[in-house]
Amino acid sequence: MSDRRPRSLRWLWQCLLWGGYTALSAAMTAAFMGHSSGGYFISIMLGLGLLVSSEALRWLVLHRGWLSRSLFALLWRMAVAIGILAALIQVVVIVSLNLGLTQGWLQLTGSDFTVWALLAYWFNTMMPLWLWAAGWLSLQAIRRSRQSELLRLRAEAERSQLEFAALRARLNPHFVFNGLNNLRALINEDTERARQMVTQLSNTLRHALGHSTAEMVTLAEELAVVQDYLAIEAVHFEQRLRVEEQIEAEALTALLPPMSLQLLVENAIKHGIALQPQGGTLQIQGGLIDGRLWLAVRNPGRLDRSG
Template identity: 50%
Template sequence: MLRPFFRAALIDVLFWAGYCAFIVSMSAAFGQVTSGAVFIAVALSAELWAVGQAMRRIAHRRHWFELGPLRLAVRLFACVLIGAALSQLVLVPVLWVAATHDWVYLGPDNTAGFAAPMLVMYWAQTASSLALWTALWSWTVAMRRYREGEIARLNAESLRNASELDALRARLNPHFVFNALNNLRALINEDTERARELVTRLSSTLRHALDHSQREQVSVAEELTVVDDYLAVESVHYEDRLRVTREIDPAALDLRLPPMALQLLVENAIKHGIARTPGGGELSLRVRGDGGRLRIEVANPGKIEAESVRRGVGLAYLRTRLAHAATPGSFELRQHGARVHAHMEIPQ
């Protein structure tokens, strides 16, 4: 595997070697291949290769590709004009000396091609060739920087999502597990059968949370399994204060949603609704498929608190997952009287 520097150098050598072969072939097509034509082809190709390497170094050292398209184009255009002029300034005197001493053969009159109009034409042809190389090189660099930028953006987004998920785990698991363990300790001596059931439900909830976090989407049926285990654990803690009603459309069970999305809504409803309402209340869960969209509604008693919505890690994670999905979904909280309704829609 060639390193980028050597790969670029090899590509440049191949480009200018092809340019040299092109000049020689054109000489053969319009006349004959003379020693002068070969000398011009080899010398000019070597000069333009050197100019290109100098241009490459200057552009990278001075960070031209970070200046914007217009400022970059102006600098590259100036380099092409100056580089072509320098190439001719070096080549023409050497070629003239070689021609006047008959070291190379240009044609019947070895010095006929050194008139001012011809020199201007040579400079223009050289500038055109150098401009072609510059366009190809700058396009290659721009595409590579774009790909690197996309990779960096995707990596940053992945790290951000991972950080959000880690923060979500750190917020959800400790208080949930702490309550469950306290309840388990109380049940061990009072109701061993219920204690075993609690351990099973808690273990299943944590296992699903870990498994689902490695996936992009899960089915509604899988998510409902997580919710059932979660509610079973929470019902031990809240007892009669937590009353759950549900309306599940069987046709929606195979639809897809982000992992832990429904569990987050249920957890949020319990934490900010049931837990803060004297005597608890009813948590209602409604899931249905409608016109190619999954529609979920979770309702609980309470009031929407702006600060909790703004700083909530779980809701921020959910909004991010929905916004960055292949087909973005939507999420919103609505206040209906004394109840808060969380609405989530996910295109399928």
């Protein structure tokens, strides 16, 4: 139903357009040539020919990929097609008119079929086709512009959804939940430490939010967030979490994707420290080799090879 409705609507507009042209042509013929069956026949045949030709032009443009070509290539193809279609219309009109006149079916007065008259008829047939083509191509340009804008908006919406999904993945819900629970416990026990934890938690969340679209950050910036993150986790794990950092000073200005080191640290705690009853030491190492950054995060966990 969705395909039939636009098609039937298009045919309705086409019939109304060329029907109106036929009626206007017949009225002008009657005004200048008098009432004659031949004159009305010419107007009707021209209207039908223009209707069929406009549909043929539409098919050529859409199915031959003319809209994807340059403006010059489109125009000269349209000129050739319109010229040929107008000539075919004139041939059909003249042949059928002569047949009707010779058989006595039609009467026509003042007909002139000289070379110059035929050229004038041909030109007059091309003009409505050119006007139709200009209007139709303008509508196509507007439609393609709207479709491009719609595709752009959809792409932006999909990108926003992906960014939101990535942001949700970065904000570990268990970390936030544990951090808030520990913060609630510290408020009554150690207000100064609770105040520090609020700052550390806000720094961690601000980093995740602020760098959700950033491409690269320095290692120093990433380490600052990791240290805040580890300070929050230390409240949860207490003495079970010990941290050792061995970072070369010249590596601090090196660039890396945001949250990349923190994800390594999170996994090291989740799959190492958290699984050990006695906890363990988390080692963070980094430096430069031939100008390239290297990082290592070690935990006391063991790789389960049974799976």
